[in-house]
Amino acid sequence: MTQHRRRLTAWLLAGVVLxxxxxxxxxxxxxxxEHTAAPGATGPGTPSAPAxxxxxxxxxxxxxxxxxxxxxxxxxxxxxxxxxxxxxxxGTCGFPDADxxxxxxxxxxxxxxxMSVKKDGTVIKGWDIRGSLDIYANDVTVIxxxxxxxxxxxxxxRPGYSGLKVLHTxxxxxxxxxxxxxxxxxxxxxxxGSSIEVGWCDISxxxxxxxxxxxxxxxxxxxxxxxxxxxxxxxxxxDAVISGGGNKGRxxxxxxxxxxxxxxxxxxxxxxxxxxxxxxxxxxxxxGNWLAGGAYALYGGGPGATGIQVTNNVFSTQxxxxxxxxxxxxxxxxxxxxxxxxxxxxSDGRPVEPPPAS
Numbered sequence: 001m002t003q004h005r006r007r008l009t010a011w012l013l014a015g016v017v018l019x020x021x022x023x024x025x026x027x028x029x030x031x032x033x034e035h036t037a038a039p040g041a042t043g044p045g046t047p048s049a050p051a052x053x054x055x056x057x058x059x060x061x062x063x064x065x066x067x068x069x070x071x072x073x074x075x076x077x078x079x080x081x082x083x084x085x086x087x088x089x090x091g092t093c094g095f096p097d098a099d100x101x102x103x104x105x106x107x108x109x110x111x112x113x114x115m116s117v118k119k120d121g122t123v124i125k126g127w128d129i130r131g132s133l134d135i136y137a138n139d140v141t142v143i144x145x146x147x148x149x150x151x152x153x154x155x156x157x158r159p160g161y162s163g164l165k166v167l168h169t170x171x172x173x174x175x176x177x178x179x180x181x182x183x184x185x186x187x188x189x190x191x192x193g194s195s196i197e198v199g200w201c202d203i204s205x206x207x208x209x210x211x212x213x214x215x216x217x218x219x220x221x222x223x224x225x226x227x228x229x230x231x232x233x234x235x236x237x238x239d240a241v242i243s244g245g246g247n248k249g250r251x252x253x254x255x256x257x258x259x260x261x262x263x264x265x266x267x268x269x270x271x272x273x274x275x276x277x278x279x280x281x282x283x284x285x286x287x288g289n290w291l292a293g294g295a296y297a298l299y300g301g302g303p304g305a306t307g308i309q310v311t312n313n314v315f316s317t318q319x320x321x322x323x324x325x326x327x328x329x330x331x332x333x334x335x336x337x338x339x340x341x342x343x344x345x346x347s348d349g350r351p352v353e354p355p356p357a358s
Contacts, residue, residue: 087314087347090257095290095314096221097257102170102202103144114151132156139163146170150177153186154206162194166201173205175226183228183236186211195249207236207267213247223259227266235267239294242270245301246279253286260293264325270294274301274308274331281305292316296324300332300355307338316347329355
């Protein structure tokens with residue numbers, strides 16, 4: 001009897017051990033199956049785990065995207081057109097001003113009155129002239145000097161002479177002391193038959209500051225023109241640069257600051273005035289200047305003008321919203337042979353289109 005009980009107990013223990021072994025075996029197989037299943041696969045009756053959020057924070061709707069899916073195209077964004085930055089003043093935008101023009105050396109005072117120069121090749125340098133220069137000679141150079149005039153002009157080249165150069169010089173006048181009912185007319189006048197050069201000069205007061213049909217006018221600062229009534233009692237027309245037409249050579253106006261702050265009711269005409277007063281206007285380059293003031297900042301030569309190139313100029317709003325009281329430019333002959341209008345803009349960056357034919 002006792003032996004029978006012992007056998008039964010042994011069988012029960014063996015059965016318990018077998019049950020434990022079978023349980024561990026099943027658990028081990030379940031673990032293997034979980035590791036070898038495809039990503040995202042779930043067995044029957046097992047709830048799916050939520051997909052991770054997309055970068056935008058909203059739940060993904062389909063798990064891992066199909067390799068064949070292509071991303072949706074990005075919306076096309078048109079870039080804004082390039083703009084030219086605004087210019088606030090001539091000097092800050094690289095145009096001539098009081099700091100870049102006029103004499104570079106110490107000056108010696110000369111009370112000359114109206115001095116006639118009659119020797120070819122004369123060089124006047126370092127003079128502080130109280131008077132004016134009347135040139136009856138060839139190849140005269142005035143450099144690093146100052147002229148304070150009470151005459152009609154500051155420097156006048158007479159007919160038949162050529163080769164005048166006026167460089168790094170201040171040319172001004174005494175308001176109310178000139179011969180034209182107190183006014184003065186021409187800072188530099190070219191009455192000769194060929195080109196002259198005027199460069200890096202500081203010019204003020206004179207009503208028609210630079211007067212000529214041909215010449216090379218560059219890097220000058222023309223400003224503070226003073227209005228006056230002429231001997232006929234009328235307001236004198238004022239221009240920073242004026243040409244009356246009929247010229248045989250070329251007039252080049254490049255890299256200048258040309259200001260005419262005179263009001264229209266006191267005679268303001270232009271910063272650059274190309275007029276057919278004595279003949280057809282031709283062969284003029286107006287390039288890279290700062291232009292402001294006048295009735296119009298630029299008069300373009302009129303109906304018969306040819307060979308007029310107006311390029312890369314800045315029309316300033318410092319006196320009038322449109323550069324001149326009535327507009328940026330007028331008297332433009334769009335159909336004239338060789339006439340070019342290109343790259344001109346307002347100081348606030350707006351392009352300036354060629355004016356309609358007048």
